[in-house]
Amino acid sequence: MKVLIDTNVLISAALFPGSVPYSAYVKAVTSPNRGIICDQNVDELRRIFNRKWPGKIQAMETFLAVAMTVLTIVPTPEQEIMDEAKIRDVKDRTILRAAVFCQADILLTGDRDFLESEIGSPQIVTPAEFLRTC
Numbered sequence: 001m002k003v004l005i006d007t008n009v010l011i012s013a014a015l016f017p018g019s020v021p022y023s024a025y026v027k028a029v030t031s032p033n034r035g036i037i038c039d040q041n042v043d044e045l046r047r048i049f050n051r052k053w054p055g056k057i058q059a060m061e062t063f064l065a066v067a068m069t070v071l072t073i074v075p076t077p078e079q080e081i082m083d084e085a086k087i088r089d090v091k092d093r094t095i096l097r098a099a100v101f102c103q104a105d106i107l108l109t110g111d112r113d114f115l116e117s118e119i120g121s122p123q124i125v126t127p128a129e130f131l132r133t134c
Contacts, residue, residue, distance in 0.1 A: 001134065003028040004036045004099040005071075006109035007044045009127055014045075014063040015056070021110070024127030027134075028108055029070040037067075038098035040076040074102045086117040106134060 005028055012021035029035035042064070049060045077097040084093040092113050099107045104122045107114060114124045125134065 001033045001106060002036055002102060002104045003033050003106040003108050003130075004038070004095070004102065004104040004122070005041070006095055006107065006111055006114070007041045007048070008110045009108050010037070010041060010045055010067070011048060012110070012127075014060050015053070020131065021127040024108060024130045027131060028106075029067075035071045036074060036098075036102050036104060037071050038074050038076045038095065038102075040094050040098065042073070072102075074098055077101045083117075083119050086119055087113050088117075089113040106130065 005025060009021045009025060012019055013025040016022060025035070027033060045060065045064065049057050053060070075098075076094045079097070080093075081097055081100055083100075084096050087093045087096055089111075092111060096107070096114070096119070099122045107122045107124045108127060108130055109115065109124060110126055115126065117124065
C-alpha cells in the first residue's frame with residue numbers, strides 16, 4: 001500500500017519516538033507498505049522546527065536523514081485537482097495533489113482539514129486508524 005505521510009505525523013514521529021504517530025510512521029515505511037512524502041513536507045518540517053523547536057533541529061535532521069533511506073520523495077504538483085477545494089486550508093491542498101499524483105492509497109495525517117474533507121481517494125486516516133485498520 002502506498003502511504004503519503006503528512007508533515008504533522010513526521011513532526012510527531014521525530015519528537016516522540018514510541019508514540020502512536022511514530023508507530024504509524026514505522027508501519028507506513030515497512031513492507032508491504034511504501035512510505036511517501038513530497039518535497040513540500042520536507043520544507044514544512046524544517047520551517048516548523050526552525051520556528052518552534054530550534055534546539056531540536058539536529059535531532060530532526062537526524063530523523064529526516066534516516067527517514068530518507070526508507071521514504072520515496074515525490075515532487076509537489078502545481079496543477080490543481082478537482083477535490084482540493086474540499087480542503088479548507090489552501091496550504092494543505094498541495095499535499096493532497098502530491099497524494100493523488102503518486103497514486104497513494106492512504107494519506108496519513110492528524111490534520112482536521114483533511115480528516116473532515118470527505119475526500120474518498122486517497123483514503124485519509126489518522127495514525128491510530130492506520131495502526132488499527134490498515
